[in-house]
Amino acid sequence: MAGRFLRLTLGHLTREWPYKLDQILASPDDLATPRSLHPAFYGSFDWHSCVHGWWQVMRLCRLFPHLPEVQAVDALADGTLTQEAIMGECMSLDRPMAAAFERPYGWGWLLALHDELAFRPARPWAKALAPLAERIADRLAAYLPRLCYPVRSGKHDNTAFALVHALRWARRRRADLALLIEERATGWFGGDRAARPWEPSGEDFLSPTLCEAMLMREVGGERFAGWLAAFMPDPFGDDMRALTSPATVTDRTDGRLAHMDGLNLSRAWCWFSLAPFLPLPERIRDIASIHLGSALPHLADDYMGEHWLATFAVLALTADDGHVAA
Structure with a gap:
C-alpha cells in the first residue's frame, strides 16, 4: 500500500x-x-x-x-x-x-x-x-x-487543524510560538463542554469537533483526559451520531463534493488518535476503521481526489505519530 x-x-x-x-x-x-x-x-x-x-x-x-x-x-x-x-x-x-x-x-x-x-x-x-x-x-x-475567535469550519480555514501541525513544529524549534499556540488554544477551547456537533457541512473535509479535540490533546497533557470527558461525555450517544458514521460521497469528479472522502479519512485520523483517551477504545478504533475503509478504495477515482486524498490516508494509517495503525 x-x-x-x-x-x-x-x-x-x-x-x-x-x-x-x-x-x-x-x-x-x-x-x-x-x-x-x-x-x-x-x-x-x-x-x-x-x-x-x-x-x-x-x-x-x-x-x-x-x-x-x-x-x-x-x-x-x-x-x-x-x-x-x-x-x-x-x-x-x-x-x-x-x-x-x-x-x-x-x-x-x-x-x-x-x-x-x-x-x-x-x-x-x-x-x-x-x-x-x-x-x-x-x-x-x-x-x-x-485572531479573536478560532475558525471552526470544516475546510482549509479551520484553526485547530493547522495548529496541531504548527505546535509540533514549534515545540522543537520556537518555544515562544509553542507557548502562544498553547495559550490561544486553551483560551478558545479550554472551556468547551458537551459538544453537539452540527456536522458535516456539504463540502467539509475536516471535522471541527474532532480537530478541536486533537489540538487540545496536543496542548492538554495530563489534563486532556478530563477535558475530553467533559467535551465528549458520551461519544456513542445521539449527540455524537453525526461523527460516528461515514459521510456520503455523491460525486467524486466534483472537487468540493469529493471533500467527503477526505472528511472520512481525517475523522479516521482523529478517532484513532483519540481512542486511548475515550471509553471503549476498541469500539472507537472500529469507528475509525470504518471511516478509513469507506474512502481507501476511492483515492484515485478522479484527479479531484487523487491529488490529495492519499495524504489523509497516510495521516490516518500512521495514527498521527509515525507508527502504522493496526
Missing part, C-alpha cells in the same frame, strides 16, 4: 496542470505560471496539496526505507527542494497582498513538512526549507494574537 501511495503521489507532485492559484493580483505583472510563482510547489493542483504531498512521500520513505520508490522520491527532492527553489517560494510569499497566502492550512502543512524532513538530517532538504518555515512561523506568531 505504501508503494502504491508513493507511485500515486509521484505522479502529480510535478504535474503543473490543472492548477488552482491562490493569488491576489496587485498588478498585471503578477500574472505568471504556477512554476514561475512556486518553483518548488507548483504541482498537485494547488500549493497546499503539493506541500502535503511532499510530507506524505517523505513520511512513507522514512517508515519504509527499502521500498524501490524511495530512490525516485529522493532524486525528485534533490532537484526540487533546493535552496534556489525555496528562495523563490519565499519571494512569492513576500509579494504585496500575500500576507494571508495559505493561512492557516498551508502554513500548518509547510511546518509539518519541515518537521518530517528533519528526520533525515544527512540530506539538504530541511536546511533548504528552513527559511520558508521561519517566515511562516513568524506570520503565525503575528496572526494568532489578532
Whole structure:
C-alpha cells in the first residue's frame, strides 16, 4: 500500500496542470505560471496539496526505507527542494497582498513538512526549507494574537487543524510560538463542554469537533483526559451520531463534493488518535476503521481526489505519530 501511495503521489507532485492559484493580483505583472510563482510547489493542483504531498512521500520513505520508490522520491527532492527553489517560494510569499497566502492550512502543512524532513538530517532538504518555515512561523506568531475567535469550519480555514501541525513544529524549534499556540488554544477551547456537533457541512473535509479535540490533546497533557470527558461525555450517544458514521460521497469528479472522502479519512485520523483517551477504545478504533475503509478504495477515482486524498490516508494509517495503525 505504501508503494502504491508513493507511485500515486509521484505522479502529480510535478504535474503543473490543472492548477488552482491562490493569488491576489496587485498588478498585471503578477500574472505568471504556477512554476514561475512556486518553483518548488507548483504541482498537485494547488500549493497546499503539493506541500502535503511532499510530507506524505517523505513520511512513507522514512517508515519504509527499502521500498524501490524511495530512490525516485529522493532524486525528485534533490532537484526540487533546493535552496534556489525555496528562495523563490519565499519571494512569492513576500509579494504585496500575500500576507494571508495559505493561512492557516498551508502554513500548518509547510511546518509539518519541515518537521518530517528533519528526520533525515544527512540530506539538504530541511536546511533548504528552513527559511520558508521561519517566515511562516513568524506570520503565525503575528496572526494568532489578532485572531479573536478560532475558525471552526470544516475546510482549509479551520484553526485547530493547522495548529496541531504548527505546535509540533514549534515545540522543537520556537518555544515562544509553542507557548502562544498553547495559550490561544486553551483560551478558545479550554472551556468547551458537551459538544453537539452540527456536522458535516456539504463540502467539509475536516471535522471541527474532532480537530478541536486533537489540538487540545496536543496542548492538554495530563489534563486532556478530563477535558475530553467533559467535551465528549458520551461519544456513542445521539449527540455524537453525526461523527460516528461515514459521510456520503455523491460525486467524486466534483472537487468540493469529493471533500467527503477526505472528511472520512481525517475523522479516521482523529478517532484513532483519540481512542486511548475515550471509553471503549476498541469500539472507537472500529469507528475509525470504518471511516478509513469507506474512502481507501476511492483515492484515485478522479484527479479531484487523487491529488490529495492519499495524504489523509497516510495521516490516518500512521495514527498521527509515525507508527502504522493496526
